[in-house]
Amino acid sequence: MGKIAYIDKWRIAETSFSEKYLAKFESIMTLGNGYLTLRNTHEEVYPTEHRNMFVAGIFNRFSPEETTELANFPDISKIEISIDGQRFSLLSGETTNYKREFNYQNGEAIRSFDWKQEEYAFHFTFRKFASMSNKHLIVHEIKIKNLGKDARITFETGIDGTYTNSGTQNFLENERRFFDNKYLYLTTKTTQSKVSVSLACYTHLDVPHVSIPQMGRRKIIEKKQVELKSDQSVCLTKQSLIKTQRDVKYSGKDYLQTELLTELSQIADQSYEILQKESAKAWQDIWDQGEIEIDSEDVKDNLLLNFARYHLHAMSPIHDDRLNIGAKGMTGEGYKGHTFWDTEIFILPYFTYTYPEFAKSLVRYRINGLAAAKANAKRNNYRGAQYPWESAWLSDGEATPKLGGVDIVTGKQSPILTGLIEHHVTGDVVYGGLQCIEATQDPKLKVDFFEVIMEAARFWASRSVYNKIKDRYEILDVIGPDEYTEHVDNNAYTNYLAKFTIDEALRAYYANDENSFKVQYQADINWLTEVSEKLYLPIPNSANVIPQDDTFLKKEMIDLSKYFESNSIGTIGLDYNMEQISNLQVCKQADVILLLQLFPEKFDYQTKLANWDYYYPKTLHDSSLSLTSHCNFALITNQIDLAYKMFKKTFDIDLGDRNMNSSDDGIHSASLGGIWQNVVRGFGGFTVQDFHVTITPKLPKQWRSLSYTVSVFNATIKVDITKTTIKTTLKKGTLSDIVINGKTLNFDKEALSVEV
């Protein structure tokens, strides 16, 4: 049974209905536009579905025992169909020609099939999209052609506020109205964050029918009945608008109501086609700005890239600098919409070098989060600003849950330590922000980010402990990116980032004479300087291996081949519990490999290779962040075939048909950002070094060509790489020179071409 068809570089399809894979397709085919997302659940209900609609930034924390989470909105996507009183379901009857397609180019989902039961026979087509041109709009269309006996078709749809986040009710009792005999309206408020939200919808049939509005608890729906004779067709269109008080200038439910109903009446007579084309046009504008194309033997390479790009835009609330990107975007309840370091290290580069304005909004989120980060540091008895490991709404502070799954051994829920001791995020924020500032050269952003750097540096200095015997500062009891080892001292990744942060703070302090905030840090400079000078950085040992932390290299090594061979991730957890894994030389992802990428200029080629040889065989890639960073590093160490193999494996994280449950709770945002980095920075060889753009392509042999567009230093460059030439074209702005394959070329004309 074929589960997924990869149609072309923009489209995938599910080719037969299966209840087993509902969650996977709901996630990877999520409709979204950065403002809202709608998981691609079927119109008709299945018991194991996860019907979620999220609006970026609408978090709620139901009770102190729970954590703040993206609230699952009242639903507008359920459209139940009855045939002569019997609820339609693909579990019953006989379905043929089933095809459920998603187009990542325009965000449209189309499902069609023939369906028979007894003497009933119909052809169904469902279409839907979340508009990229009107971010508050979702449009559904259902076409049914009767190929069998006459039947009464009943559609039942409206706004259903009974949905929760897995049983957690994030909205108060709602108010419902029925306007002008056609518009359904529902307004409610989150229980704790007290954000008013409103939804309005209009459902229209193209044939005469009976329409009955009905109100149930927390929901208002319309029943539309049509007598569909054999050979006749009916087309339903449903337009739904969603807004919150944050979207309007004046708050209050009446204002939302007026605005929604006015807007709904304005688009009520516009067809699905017209609305869809407007949305597709907005998507195309995005693609045009960041033009990129892989010509590979395998079209799935380009599809993977486009899948990643679609989701990066569908999930990223760049319209509001109080919002950031969730670790699963807004494609599911996993990680509750929280932002991690994934943004700065994995995702931000995509926006920094392709849509710099979007990137700035994401950096501003951290600037806007400074107050909460300071409060967080204070609560934990540190100085400066400590960014939360998981963050949600800016003022929420640390949003990491306290307890995880049940420990089979003790029967109790395991504590989650990341929120307590995984601290490197405060370095990551500075690293990503500075990269964006360097690339965009935005003076205002630079000034505003100054305080972030200074406060982050103060955090790191206060986080460091002076070791008298060794006369050095150390950072003790942390978790590095490799979460398989908890409670470690002097984690290489963490210590290097801390040092980087403090050094950048000192540099910014001395460089920026005009910054009015400067004076307040005068008293800290000696302290920061001392910690910077004496902060211990794990250096390569006699075998040229940088120890991941103080004890890693002394831990037991075991034969990992069994886990490498497994098709699933995390299989080591079936044999060892967390404490046991913590005492083995095994990495979820290798910290040192990631470290060497962030600071490639600090280490020579031999050191890089030695560390690869040491850590790679110990790395299980049980984090979805791992593959793309290791792929990148394989390219840094010139292992193109291996890198391409890893790129291929990345496909399986969300898009593949091997592990059909890996995306149930949502797709993997960091991996998506990593995919773009692999293509453009890895294979495409794009880097920025000392204010020079450098292009050093390492195309896999399977790729005939690669074109990409990058924006840097206010210039936009198109890069076209084939087996024989590297052509760079200046599309916008100016650039004095560019380094291609190590050779500096003056950009004295619009395009430069180099033979290789």
Add this chain to the structure above:
Amino acid sequence: MGKIAYIDKWRIAETSFSEKYLAKFESIMTLGNGYLTLRNTHEEVYPTEHRNMFVAGIFNRFSPEETTELANFPDISKIEISIDGQRFSLLSGETTNYKREFNYQNGEAIRSFDWKQEEYAFHFTFRKFASMSNKHLIVHEIKIKNLGKDARITFETGIDGTYTNSGTQNFLENERRFFDNKYLYLTTKTTQSKVSVSLACYTHLDVPHVSIPQMGRRKIIEKKQVELKSDQSVCLTKQSLIKTQRDVKYSGKDYLQTELLTELSQIADQSYEILQKESAKAWQDIWDQGEIEIDSEDVKDNLLLNFARYHLHAMSPIHDDRLNIGAKGMTGEGYKGHTFWDTEIFILPYFTYTYPEFAKSLVRYRINGLAAAKANAKRNNYRGAQYPWESAWLSDGEATPKLGGVDIVTGKQSPILTGLIEHHVTGDVVYGGLQCIEATQDPKLKVDFFEVIMEAARFWASRSVYNKIKDRYEILDVIGPDEYTEHVDNNAYTNYLAKFTIDEALRAYYANDENSFKVQYQADINWLTEVSEKLYLPIPNSANVIPQDDTFLKKEMIDLSKYFESNSIGTIGLDYNMEQISNLQVCKQADVILLLQLFPEKFDYQTKLANWDYYYPKTLHDSSLSLTSHCNFALITNQIDLAYKMFKKTFDIDLGDRNMNSSDDGIHSASLGGIWQNVVRGFGGFTVQDFHVTITPKLPKQWRSLSYTVSVFNATIKVDITKTTIKTTLKKGTLSDIVINGKTLNFDKEALSVEV
């Protein structure tokens, strides 16, 4: 397609699976034992199911905008079955020999069928019951025999706290544990009423299998996998225990945990059969105490009676006098588990005359509710005690929701007025309580009820308004039992009950010299006496018709035949809105007919007949309370055939197969009590008049015989009625005489027999 088979006097069955009728069978086949109920949802999930488990008295009010309601408990009834990874559902595959049976004698639900899909074939049998001997216990059993190819069967079940009341989350985030590698445990608390509840379960398979505990958000489950070869069978047993802090002497979750786990381990090795037999025995003890049997041409008459009796016990929390009976018992979310006047007027007589101890508990609920009723009166600017129209937990006071369904005309939700102006409940409470006290002659109850009568009388006196012109007291702006007319003055039912209450208060005051509470009412006596003397009672007009209220007889009459002919109830609402109906001479149920039954001695036969002739043709029986009281009255007026016809119609309210959605939100408690009243008081002719037991049977010609047992004046009498004899047997206690067909006979021996 046969929907329901009526097997015998104790059993019904659904004979083919249909998703359409899930809710009906869930309701009418609800498992229950007075402490808890479990709607009879299938083990496997269907999208349109309503999976509810309630524990009596565990109410919660999620927010001030909502009303207090029975909280839907974390679920233990869901048992998902997968066959080689595919979720089992009756929507798929081919099902034959389907039978879903419920046995009202022992409360056991059995479902069995053969099921085939491709090369898979199985015979399934599901059994379950809520134990009547251990009221905290629910037991499930699943037997699967493999009749097709080898398959891996996976059972997934545990405790799932993600369930809500239609989207309203009544429980806080829970804590989950897994004990001794086999017991699942979950504890949580209601969000507002803060009642701790805990559940524990143990699932056992009779063949070797793999067991995997899993924890999700708000739930803890176990996956049990067995490789089931062709011709092999597997049997799963699941024992679930449910307790709340109200069930244990010491509060605190650890105490609940200890108790639940100890009890679970004690019964863990007991078979389904043993536990089921213990429960059946407890049910049989109940039936033995209230022995009753109809020998009719149609076995459905006895089935209807047994159906009613089963639910009356399944729904009645007589173990705790802080609890009362819900208008839909605990069989669904309808009416949110609230208690109405249904208890005193319709249900209480069953307990009063069959299980007097149970009845006393229900009367004590009103005594215990006196403080809240006083507060209620005060809030509404009345004196005394005003019982809430809808009541839940004693201290909740008035629990009637403020808003109902959407008014199609205005598009707004309609206000619900009953909580504001349907006041007769305060008379009903006194009427029912006094009847119970008279029958049981319980001196303590009598003393304790004294204050209820006095305070209710004070309420009625303060509720009455003096009309100077007419020199009389009037009760203005009420709703009577006939809710089709709102905002009426001097509703006959209400005024007579008010007068009755005040008169009973005066009588109790003068009769009871020893009551220490008496002195506090001294100052009220003149006032109560004056209101009693001058309270206006609508009397028969020139045509001998008692006006239902001041304006009813002047309202427009329309042709109602269309609505009488309809198979559904409430069809008049499709043509008229509430305001319009309010201005017609049409009754949902006829107040005057009910009034004449409560006070039969006050009116002569001619008046009774005249009022029947006037109101009966205007009564649509759109309330489920209507049929049984009208049936009773038809018997009072000697219309036996008509009465039997109405008794037959009562069958359709819940048990029938005509309107398959009438019981979706739960069964109709008042109707159940009415059914018993029809049989024993109506056809069986049992009444208590001036401290004499009278038996005046009016058997329908279709009944060969009727036997029933009644308890009154601390005696228990068995009555056996045939076409030719009436035999009364004293089973317990003493009784000096009995009036049979108008003749007073001395009870000088154990049994008396009279030829007719």
